[in-house]
Amino acid sequence: MQLTIKRNINKAVVEFKLDERDEKVALGKAITLAVEDYCDNCKASNSIVWRQNKATDEKGGNFIYIKRRCTKCGAESTLGEYQGGLGYFWKKFELYKKGIPQDKIVEDTEEVRLEDVPF
Numbered sequence: 001m002q003l004t005i006k007r008n009i010n011k012a013v014v015e016f017k018l019d020e021r022d023e024k025v026a027l028g029k030a031i032t033l034a035v036e037d038y039c040d041n042c043k044a045s046n047s048i049v050w051r052q053n054k055a056t057d058e059k060g061g062n063f064i065y066i067k068r069r070c071t072k073c074g075a076e077s078t079l080g081e082y083q084g085g086l087g088y089f090w091k092k093f094e095l096y097k098k099g100i101p102q103d104k105i106v107e108d109t110e111e112v113r114l115e116d117v118p119f
C-alpha cells in the first residue's frame, strides 16, 4: 500500500512517501505522521516544534530520536517505534524530569498484546 502524507514540520513542508506491504502498518504510520500538533500538557496547538536528539544506548552506540516540543510549557512528546517494524507512535506530551535519561524514555516500547484488547 502506497501513501503520501504532506505536512508542515516547523517551517518546511515535508512529504512522506510510504510503501508498506501491510495496509495497517501503512495506515498506522500515516496516522502517526499526520497527527495534529497538540500539547497534552497545556492544550496549546500552535506552539509545537519538531526536534531531534542524539542519545547513547547501553552498549555505547549512538542513535537519533525525534520529539515534538511545546514552546509554551516545555513538555515533549517522543516518537516511539513498535518492535518488529510495525510502525510508530507518539508518546504523550510530558515535562522532562531531571534524573531520567532521555534514552530511557525511548527504550520502553509501548506494546499491546491482542489478548489484552477488549472487544
Ligand SMILES: [Zn+2]
Residues within 6 Å of the ligand: 039, 040, 041, 042, 043, 044, 070, 071, 072, 073, 074, 075
Ligand atoms: Zn504545552
